[in-house]
Amino acid sequence: MLFTNLGSTLKKWKLTRERSMSTNSDHEQRMHPRWILKSNVSVFERQSKEYLGLLVDCSEQGVMISTYEQLQPGTQLQLDLVDIAPNVNARRTGQCSAEVVWCDKITPSLYGSGCRISQQDDILGVMLKSYSHAHD
Structure with missing residues (x-):
């Protein structure tokens, strides 16, 4: 139930966000399409093993994660996605x-x-490709 509610909340937020963004926004200049996940992928900070949140969508070069804590732009992260x-x-x-x-x-x-x-390891590359194929 929690994930169903989160999914619908995120969809509404993304639609609102897309409507409010200008055409010159960084978000609109993506080189690769984003895939919304149909499964749960947990995101952890590699060194501390601290749970950060859930993967919302991804592309070949980027991810969107939902977190309880605000992440500052410019922050470098080392992530484990499970x-x-x-x-x-x-x-x-x-x-x-x-x-x-x-x-x-x-x-x-x-x-x-x-x-x-x-940078990403080969396993993450396979994972990201599998999420894209879920939309085929």
């Missing part, structure tokens, strides 16, 4: 280095942060 692979029933962990590009309040208790991936 999911359960569909039809395999096994956990996958992909790693990346990313920079927070923007952060907006989504609800009174949640923030959405767009992050640009600067």
Whole structure:
């Protein structure tokens, strides 16, 4: 139930955000399409193993994560992204280095942060591709 409500809240927020953005915005200048996830992917800070939040959407070069804490633009992150692979029933962990590009309040208790991936391991590459194929 929590994830269903979060999903509908995020969709409404994204529609409102897209309508309010100018055509010259960084968000509108993406080189790769974003894929909204149909599964839950948990995001952790690699060093501390601290839970940051959930992956909302992704592209080949970026991710949006929802967090309870505000992330400051310019912050460099070392992330572990963990999911359960569909039809395999096994956990996958992909790693990346990313920079927070923007952060907006989504609800009174949640923030959405767009992050640009600067490096990723092969496992994360496979994971991101699998999310894109879920939309085919």
